[in-house]
Amino acid sequence: MKRRDFFKSAAVVGLATIFKPNALAASASSANLTVQATPDMVAVMGGEPEAMLIRALKELGGIGKYVKKGNKVVIKPNIGWDRKPELAANTNPELVGALVKLCKSAGASEILVFDHTCHDWKKSYTNSGIEKAVSDAGGKMVPGNDESYYREVDFPRGVNLKKAKIHKSLLECDVWFNVPILKNHGGAKNTISMKNLMGIVWDRSFFHNNDLHQCIADSATFHKKPALNIVDAYRILKSNGPQGKSESDVVKLKSLIISPDFVAVDTAAMKMFSQVQPTDIKDVRHIALAEKLRVGTQNLEKLNVKRIKM
């Protein structure tokens, strides 16, 4: 191309965008729409954790869309408690294991899994069944028990939370998945995808001291968004959360909700949860607060939601 031609075409494109600012964007996205729009959210019900995950990811374009060959992947489940899987205090180990396997198959060079646990981290890793599931599938557990593993990150969009120390594995990775479990929660009312972010942070007492819900919403403005929020609702904890006392607190819903949108996935999960234990989503204040920070939307009508029963 001659230099003159280049300037010419550049000027044309420039003029076009001035007069019709959405033209380029529209032409770009319309190409996608014609193929078959990827849903904004996929919900699956009635299968085993691994089968549901594979099914949902198929709708979302396959794992290869998120994990490229040679990528360093981090998975952040909820492993807060020294509890066995049947007590639904931690993310389902089969789900975590299945995700590790999928990432491996997509050619990930390294798959790290961690949580900043509430109970003794070694016991939580072991007794949750996650440690075994991860190492069997070819991933690695990373400790999150010490401040030295965390690095300070700015939250320019945060209202109360302006800075926080975030686990370094997350800062160094190419892609990460947020894999919470749906639970009742004594303090935050419910814990889903955004509350799960408290496990990537070192100093949690700051949250409790500075309006818990606002800080949770602030943490969802973290610049490095998870590729997907994969909400485990295979077993949910309907009462006495987040630890639970016995299996009477557990309800088996055999469900899975996936979306890159924090607010949407939490909203959907709350609606599912309320069928078991009616809870006003307004009381889970961080969901509305996050929407205000434009982290995502509570209006599921606007989204392309795919519901699958297995």
Next chain:
Amino acid sequence: MKFLKNIRVIISLLFFLPIFLFFIDFAGKLPLQLHELLKFQWIPALLSLNLVLIGILLVLSLLFGRIYCSTICPLGVFQDILTWKSSFFRKKKKKFRFEYTKPQNILRYSILALTIVLFIFGSSFLVILLDPYSTFGRMVSQLFRPLAIMGNNVISAILSGMGNYSLYKVDQVGFVPVAFGISLLFFVLVGVMSWFRGRLYCNTVCPVGTTLGLLSKISIFRISIKESSCTQCGLCEKSCKSQCIDSETMKVDDSRCVSCFNCISACKKGSMKYEFRYKKQIAEPVQTHADNSRRTFLLTSGAVLSTLAFANVKTLTRKKDTILTRQPIMPPGAGNIEHFNAHCTGCQLCVGKCPMQVLKPAALQYGISGIMQPHLAFSTQVFCTYDCNICSSVCPTVALKPLSMEEKKLVQIGIVKFRKDMCVVFTDETDCGACSEHCPTQAVHMIPYKKGLTIPEVTENICIGCGACESICPVKPYKAIYVEGNKIQITAKKPKEAKKFNKVIDDFGF
């Protein structure tokens, strides 16, 4: 008979190394069953009134003399290692360097008598301080273990910098100046004494050594010099780390001999014998010497006893109330405070084995008698784990009674106290609930408060005092929720289970 020394060395290492590593092991890699080895220690066996083990130890001592001191006691073996090491720093000529000294009878019997008398009067202060096993345990857990952890942390930091997480950083949260100071003091004392004078500590300070010395005077087997072949070359005397062989008079002071058999190996003439004491033909009048020391023992103990009879020993144990801001919290299985204070030797094993490191050696929380006995000290994310009974299962004495996991989950070591006026929900009117979140029994649970908020409420009779709530409460420096220790540990009520949800959900709900 030179094989005797080799056997002694092998047996002593079989006891020493596992015990040493067990105390060092900060990652919990070694099997907890290793604590069984510790039951063979004299003071733990005596305090537990474990008749079988006391019997075994007694028979061993009456048969072979003080072999407890030279094989089973980790502090004794530790001193042997130091003594042996020190020889590398000397010129070769001086390698066998000991010479006979007179026993420090007044000192050793006074210490023994004082220890016993204080104990009878209800203060285990000297038992805790002087039990050789516990002294060793403290030295390792307060001095060696932190060094090992430091080493681990340096290496793990380097590795994690390179993205390798195979090692992990271990917190050093157990620092208590009193415990560290006492451990250091004894390390220096024992170290210096053994470096220059072999088993001097065992034969002057250690009450167990002194007691066993009384037994070894009548033990069936003993070291003796065969006068007929002895050339009085003095090699035996120079090799005797107890400094109890007088080669001039060809006598061995049985009360200080720890049956290490070094002299047998040293003697070139084969004149050192380890043999049957009660041979018929010899009715030697050697016993006068021993009688003397026995008399000293009785005299000194009488003197100490009478002085103490006038002194109100109870003041020693009762000072704690004024020093404390709250009742100390004993580890689960302690039962009641009198039992616990009287039976715990402060060996620090439970402190080292506690996976949460919530157990710390006490300063003056239990009073002077209870220095270095463990108590629970909560800090951020440091509390007593619900599904754990390690401390009570490794305790070598009966200070902590073994608890099954189900029992432990119901032992109430303290009771939660909630100060509503300090709570974040009350002061800031924002949600928090960290305490209830961490409460394993939901003794702390959330109830509706104003504006859709919830605030903690406490059900005392299902609280077990684990301190999870206190450890996580964000209010600083004085927590809005805390645990008050129980003087008598009781059984808490079982928490009620939630109502089961039996309907089938077949809809997404959105």
